[in-house]
Amino acid sequence: MFKNYLKIALRNIQRNAIYSVINITGLAIGIACTILILLWVYDEVSYDRFHTNYREIHQAWIHGYYDGTINSFTSVPQPLSEAIKHADSHVKFTTLCDWGGEHLLTVGENSIMKQGHYVGPNFLEMFKFPLVKGDARQVLDDQSSIVLTESAAKALFGDKDPINQIIRVDNASELKVSGILKDVPKNSSFEFDCLMPWAYYKQYAGWIKETENSWQEFSFQVFAELDPGTDVASVNEHVRDLIKNNIKEDNMRRDVFLYPMSRWRLYSSFKAGQEEGGMIDYVQSFAAVAIFILIIACINFMNLSTARSERRAREVGVRKSVGSRRKELIGQFLGESLLISGISLVLAIVIVEVVLPFYNQLVEKNLQLDFTSPFLWIFVTGLAATTGLLSGSYPAFYLSSFQPATVLKGKLNTGKGASLPRKVLVTLQFGFSILLIIGTLVIHQQIQHIKGRDLGYDQERLVTIESTADLDKNYRSLKGELLSTGLATSVTKSQSPITSIWSNNFVDWPGKPADQRVLFSTMRTEYDYTKTMGMKLLEGRDFSEDFKSDTAAVLVNKAAIDVMGLKEPIGTELTIWGQKYTLIGIVDDVLMGNVFREISPMFVVLRPDASNFVTVRLSKNKPIMEAMKEVEAIVKKYNPAYPFDYAFADVEFNKKFSTINLISDLSNVFAVLAIFVTCLGLFGLAAFTAEQRTKEIGIRKVLGASMGGIVVLISKDFSRLILIAFCIAAPLAWWFMDWFLQRYPYRISVPLWILPVAGIVALVFALLIVASQAIKAARANPARSLRSE
Structure with missing residues (x-):
């Protein structure tokens, strides 16, 4: 039976080559877009997850009560590190860290500038950056030591063993290499090529030594690791008043709290002392865009499959009359859908591999498909299966519902009632597209608004x-x-x-x-x-x-x-x-x-x-x-x-503007692709509609109808759907973009002119596609379509 279903599916794809290409291409682009977006999303949500203890690592933050509100920041005084360590028995480690900077590293005649941090001795015990050489518990104990990444060591020493070699740092002091780290992953909150002991920092920079016990110098970072399973809220109760208790003469309130590493990347935007989001807003938005594009591609499949139902109706009638049950027909049509989805998946992976280098340039990451990962195969297989079932479910249940007696007599209902679901789906497609167009235009306007601000100084030269x-x-x-x-x-x-x-x-x-x-x-x-x-x-x-x-x-x-x-x-x-x-x-x-x-x-x-x-x-x-x-x-x-x-x-x-430019570029790319996939489906649907109405068009031409009149006749139904989509999508898009802009204190209001422009753009694209098929049908010789009448 499976072999029989496969043959029928392949023959059906071959017999309807044009519509099969539209379906496969649309699904492939939709799946490729989904994979690309989710690669970016996964990279963002996996930040710092390579630390096996990332759930226990926290950073010391302060809620400062000034300027009439609560301001949250990470600049803290040096003594806070030891104070946190002794404030609660569940604090395992604490460490100081500077803000990082470029350092000159010199070996003989070889000099390079590399990013580095001054850190406390427990830094590498807390943060699980893998050491290739050296012991994490000891490599930063000696104040004259330095730890390098593999790439920095290679640049300085070539193939020579760097351990115990001397490096001149910042043309001032000589430090001995005590450890070698694997290169820091790109999705890390820390970016560095070398680490140097805090004890050396105190010796090298006098102001560090002078502020060692000062609670008034808020210029440092402090990190803490808690015991597994510790209730951070309980620890925060113990550390909250550490600054208040040590600055007696200061009447400003500053509450200390520990903020977990698991939320640094995505949620570390505060307003009035409360989280208000951060990168998570962009992650969620683009995850939604991925779903939108995939749904648009699936809708194309549904529309073309149901539109061509009359061609499959007799097949269903014959199969039912010889004993096929409905669940078997549903299985057959879902199998065809899964086959097309599988072919689309293969094409999508090829597309992703081809465009990944350009995509990585756009998002400034090093994303890749790891074909050795079981997770990747589970994901893409699940994505293909979901896409196949989602796109094929409605056609399968719709086609399998035909009654054999009705369809074999040629009385299948393909009128307005049968086309209503297709109209709803087309409306939904264009609604998504209009929403993306509006979002792209609003983000562009916000960027131009910010770039147009008066700087107050002259940047030239x-x-x-x-x-x-x-x-x-x-x-x-x-x-x-x-x-x-x-x-x-x-x-x-x-x-x-x-x-x-x-x-x-x-x-x-x-x-x-x-x-x-x-x-x-x-x-x-x-x-x-x-x-x-x-x-x-x-x-x-x-x-x-x-x-x-x-x-x-x-x-x-x-x-x-x-x-x-x-x-x-x-x-x-x-x-x-x-x-x-x-x-x-x-x-x-x-x-x-x-x-x-x-x-x-x-x-x-x-x-x-x-x-x-x-x-x-x-x-x-x-x-x-x-x-x-x-x-x-x-x-x-x-x-x-x-x-x-x-x-x-x-x-x-x-x-x-790097982040908002990235969001703008991604919005532009995926909005264009969403519109393309929508128009691809519309092209197939318009072609089928024109084909279905060939005799009607022939009769109208014989009776004197002009080409323009025929184009308007075929186009007006689609135009009506786009206007409905605009009326639904425009208010939703305005509400969403107004919410999105609230994160920017200096911002525009959503310009009202953007709404009709987005609707017009969608309408023009649709009319061009529909009109091209209508003109093709109108130019056909009516004698051919009416020959059998």
Whole structure:
């Protein structure tokens, strides 16, 4: 029986080649899209899961009560690590960690820049990064040790055994290789090529030693591992008041809590002290898109199968009359559907393998199909079976329901009642497509809205170079030579690049309510900061070497003045870090931090010794890359040990849009594919409709109907369905996108013009496809279709 069913299925596919190709292609594209999206989704939800104890690992967070709300952040003081360890007996390990950065690693004449972290001795006992060589319990005990990844060790030592070899780090100290790690997986919250002991950090950086016991310096990360099965809520009760109990004179409330690693990637967005989502929103949205596209492809199969029911009706009648039972017919039709689904799956896997390199470039990941994984085969087999059963279920039950006496007399009902399910499915298809079109347009508008913000500074020809000990020592000479050669019009130093805020502090001002706490973004700079950045001075003056007192002076932005409400701000004394600073100038608001949020109040102080970056405003006398070659020669002259590395402000600024650009690109790609699959099905349905109405069209032509009239006749039913789909999908899409935009404090409202544009786009695509088939039918010679009448 199975062999018989298989033969019938193959013959049916061959006999109806055009419709079979449409079905298989549509299903293949739908399955391929689903696989691609779910590969991305799986990578996101599997972040950090390679740590066997990821459920026990937590990060110390703080709920800070200021700015009239609860602000959640991960910057904590050093002593919190030991305090958490002793606060609850279920805390197994705690470790300190810095925020990571580039480090110069030198072996002989070989120098490379690699990403690294300073970490506590328990770091590798807590985080299960696999060690190829060395003992996780000991490799970070010695303060003169360093742990490398395999790729970093290969780059430095080649095939030579790196253990116990000496590396010069940051052209300052020599550390001995104590361990080798496997390269860190891409789906890890940590990205690094080397790890160095916290004890070395204290020795190397004086400010680390100075703040070792300070509860006021919120500049570090702390991680904790709990015993398996520990109730984290109970531990949080014990750690909540650790900061409050150690900063007696501070009246600001700060609650400590441990946040589990299992939620870092997807849920670590907080609002007013509560989780409000994060990447999980994108994951869920694209999982829904995958389901939409697969359903659209399945609907194509259902529509074409049921539309061609008249062709299969006599087959059903004959089979029933010779004794076939309904369940056997259902089995046959489901078998045909599963066969087509299986063929589509094979084609889909081929499509995925072909497009994966381009897809990986788009999503900036290294996704792949692991054909050795049993999970992959279970998944794709289940996907094919689900698709086959979903797409074939309705046709199977519909076709098997025909009564033999009726169909063998030629009285099968193929009128309006029979076509109603197809109309519902077509409406559903276009509803999904319209929803995706609207979503894509809204995301594009939001991106353009953000990119169109007034930055408050000039990005053109602005270049940032990370400072080193040599550059700090030779800064004056470097600046003088860059200016005297005409390569630069201005040079300055700053704590962070113009595109970032690395520090925040509280400020007191005359008349400030005692219970008001406002966090100000902080920028420590050198002279010529506002000039180099192209910032507009609204009132007062800039820092100047003519005023020796400027080390106790401060600039603020317009947002700070709005917060403080000072009527005559120039000359006002502000209290920062417990010291008095005189307000000498007001600058325009500058967009440095999160581009999706309102600009926060900021102050700028003159602190050349705390500046980490040199920023150069290139002159317009030479092409940029030609000028950069000459800048490199000058920088190398004063900083010979380090490779020349730089960043353009506009390029760094655009990186802030990486996530939303990714979402936009994915939306564009899958919206186009969804529309394509929908139109593919519509093409088949329109072709069949035109074929079914061949005699009607012939009679109308004989009676004088024009080609335009025939096209309108065939097109109007489909147009009506698309209008219904628009009326249903547009309000849903508006509601969903309005909810989506709520995550961005600086956002657009959903433009109403987008709704009709999406409907028109869908309608135009549909009409072009339907009209092409209608024109083909209208051009046919009526004598052929009416020959037997």
